[in-house]
Amino acid sequence: MYGGVRQCLRRGVRGAIIYGHTRWGKTYGIRYCSRLLKQDLPRVVVLTVSSPRNPPRSEGGFFGVLLESAQHARPDTGSGFRLRRRLYNRYSELVANASGNTLVLFVDEAQRLEILHYEWLRDVQDKLGERGIRMFVFLVGQPGILNSRSAFCSDVDTSQIVSRFMVDVMPFSGLRAAADLKMPLDAYDRSAFPEDSDWTYTRFFLPRAFDAGFRLGDQMQVVWNTFEAVHRLGRFDFPLEIPMEYLARSVELALSTNMEHDGSCFALSGACWEQAIAESNFVAALQALRIIFVDQAN
Structure with a gap:
């Protein structure tokens, strides 16, 4: 944009x-x-x-x-x-x-x-x-x-x-490929709050994993694969396109609900992302837009 x-x-x-x-x-x-x-x-x-x-x-x-x-x-x-x-x-x-x-x-x-x-x-x-x-x-x-x-x-x-x-x-499209997820996921790893601190958003929620090298940006393929699986299970007859709101909501849910599992060897698994995406109401949003997407495809 x-x-x-x-x-x-x-x-x-x-x-x-x-x-x-x-x-x-x-x-x-x-x-x-x-x-x-x-x-x-x-x-x-x-x-x-x-x-x-x-x-x-x-x-x-x-x-x-x-x-x-x-x-x-x-x-x-x-x-x-x-x-x-x-x-x-x-x-x-x-x-x-x-x-x-x-x-x-x-x-x-x-x-x-x-x-x-x-x-x-x-x-x-x-x-x-x-x-x-x-x-x-x-x-x-x-x-x-x-x-x-x-x-x-x-x-x-x-x-x-x-x-x-x-x-x-x-x-103004949604996210259409795994590579599209790289920049927004990286932002959680780089953006700090307060701005002059070393506390990025990823580090705040998972400090031990972050200090051991865990980065959300490295998970772009896992995240995309999980969204793709959810999209496939929903039997949507249009290509996958992730609205930014639902990516952000899924990330927030994945980070906040897994704080207790933080550790030097911890990484967000496909199961973690599946739960977060389910709670984000991503499927309900696509169902509401199904008619629009099908109409565009035709």
Whole structure:
């Protein structure tokens, strides 16, 4: 996801769709990308707004949501015109404070947006452009947003929304191979809490095993094989794809329920992972998504 975002910034693509199923980790992906952008490109302003279940259909309400995400002191007072002007000035102020000319806006749950919301976003992008500011919008949502894109493409009056905000389309997939597990499992071995300590997450739960060389990252094939066996037993007629939430939940369960077995020779077995995956509700999640996956395959 981060690679796709950086590529859009390099190519000057001002609007892109990032889509994936619920529980795939998109919201955490936004946080991850935001943090890396602020670290790698400190002169770029990065903001995130989450579209509410029923997005405001009034100009004032919509600009109030954007102002609140920009931490403005008065996001909900004044007329629609005043809130609009306040947003332009707030965005300009943030960019000026960063000594740059670029603003990145992630819109979470973007499948909820309607035409009028895109029109208002276009006005914001245009007004900032007049002030010498480049605004990039990344629409992050569920696959239903692709239906909106198709509908906009078929109408001359709305096709400009696609050319403005939906130029690139990037799928946010689950984990599809054992190799995909390497990085997230390694993260438990490397990430420490508190950050300036030597206590990684793996070491916290299994200190003796960790000090003896046990690493979750080395277990990627065991973990994948176990997920694959559970998937096969469920008789799912679509390829295995692990949502990030269920990998993380399985890891947490495997670590926390096996603390008492910690020892210098201990390693998480296939049976440990099988129990953790069962308790994570992974199978129930796939059953709920069965219709979607089969439809995609066809």
